[in-house]
Amino acid sequence: MKTRITMITALVLIVALLAVSVSFASQPRLFVSFPGGPGVGSTLMDTAAATVGFLNLAFADRINFTPEASAGGPDNITRVSLGEVEMASAMSADIHEAFRGIGFFEGNPLPNIRGVGFFTRAITHAVTLRGSGITSVEDFAGRRIGVGGHGSGAATLHERLFTSLGMWDQINPQFLSGADQAAAIRDGHIDVLMWSMGVPGALVMDIAASRDIELIDVVTPAKAAGFFDDFPALQTFTISSGSYRDVGYDVPAIANMVFWIANKDFCPDLLYELMEAVYSEEGLEHLQNTFAPLRDMREADGTQGFTIPLHVGAERFWRNRGIEIREEIRAID
Numbered sequence: 001m002k003t004r005i006t007m008i009t010a011l012v013l014i015v016a017l018l019a020v021s022v023s024f025a026s027q028p029r030l031f032v033s034f035p036g037g038p039g040v041g042s043t044l045m046d047t048a049a050a051t052v053g054f055l056n057l058a059f060a061d062r063i064n065f066t067p068e069a070s071a072g073g074p075d076n077i078t079r080v081s082l083g084e085v086e087m088a089s090a091m092s093a094d095i096h097e098a099f100r101g102i103g104f105f106e107g108n109p110l111p112n113i114r115g116v117g118f119f120t121r122a123i124t125h126a127v128t129l130r131g132s133g134i135t136s137v138e139d140f141a142g143r144r145i146g147v148g149g150h151g152s153g154a155a156t157l158h159e160r161l162f163t164s165l166g167m168w169d170q171i172n173p174q175f176l177s178g179a180d181q182a183a184a185i186r187d188g189h190i191d192v193l194m195w196s197m198g199v200p201g202a203l204v205m206d207i208a209a210s211r212d213i214e215l216i217d218v219v220t221p222a223k224a225a226g227f228f229d230d231f232p233a234l235q236t237f238t239i240s241s242g243s244y245r246d247v248g249y250d251v252p253a254i255a256n257m258v259f260w261i262a263n264k265d266f267c268p269d270l271l272y273e274l275m276e277a278v279y280s281e282e283g284l285e286h287l288q289n290t291f292a293p294l295r296d297m298r299e300a301d302g303t304q305g306f307t308i309p310l311h312v313g314a315e316r317f318w319r320n321r322g323i324e325i326r327e328e329i330r331a332i333d
Contacts, residue, residue, distance in 0.1 A: 030063045033085040035070040041178045043122040044089045050290035058277040072152030081110035091153040092257040096233035099308040114311035116260035117302040120293040122196035124254040130212035141170040143191040146181035164227040198293030208245040219252035257305040271313030
């Protein structure tokens with residue numbers, strides 16, 4: 001009798017285990033798209049690729065994350081707000097305008113984007129070859145200026161800048177990606193490369209390895225024109241002397257913050273879980289080793305610079321980290 005009861009108990013346990021196995025096996029695998037930028041060398045794309053690489057390791061049994069090339073930040077923001085993708089990387093100035101339907105997004109507000117966290121700063125470099133005769137922004141008039149690909153965050157930023165300076169109709173904008181600009185300036189097809197990246201940026205280091213370069217201060221005239229008053233999501237940064245070969249002086253530069261954004265309807269509990277992984281010591285180490293500028297994520301306040309509401313899951317995460325959430329960015333959903 002005892003043997004029979006033991007066999008029945010064993011059978012019950014086997015059936016229960018099989019039921020659990022089938023239940024887990026039947027769980028649908030989640031697929032999450034994470035657009036970045038127009039290719040390798042784009043801060044947005046390199047950020048997205050590094051983040052997705054780690055998330056795929058951390059959630060290999062449950063979720064497939066896919067980094068997608070895109071036209072750039074404005075395209076990413078549009079797709080996130082429309083629910084075409086779940087999350088993305090994007091630049092602070094574009095996020096600020098898109099949520100409010102102003103500037104480049106005039107009449108087309110994108111209210112469904114929410115803030116998640118700070119990734120890094122994309123520092124605008126204005127690079128010319130030594131001997132070009134260009135020593136200041138005023139010398140850009142009539143010159144071929146690389147401004148970024150059509151529809152990219154770089155192109156919108158530079159159009160904002162030169163419009164504020166009253167120079168957009170005075171320059172000859174070249175809508176080229178960072179890599180294409182690097183080739184063009186070497187070959188004499190453009191006079192100034194303008195691209196945003198970390199410091200030191202591999203793109204500029206590569207040019208400086210074979211050519212003598214100069215960095216141009218765009219911040220001083222921008223401040224005089226009220227540019228930073230008009231675009232509060234932008235900051236200033238100093239490219240230190242010695243960051244690039246034979247550039248022995250500090251250069252003020254524009255800092256466009258790179259943020260992680262998500263659609264407002266993305267599951268709060270899952271987002272919280274993703275953030276716990278990404279902002280863990282293991283996650284930060286992996287991201288920094290993959291894309292060095294992401295060392296900025298170690299700064300304590302991952303909500304700094306946001307001018308839109310946080311996602312519900314993100315607000316809970318940062319509160320639990322002891323961050324005081326500014327009233328203007330508190331979750332509204």
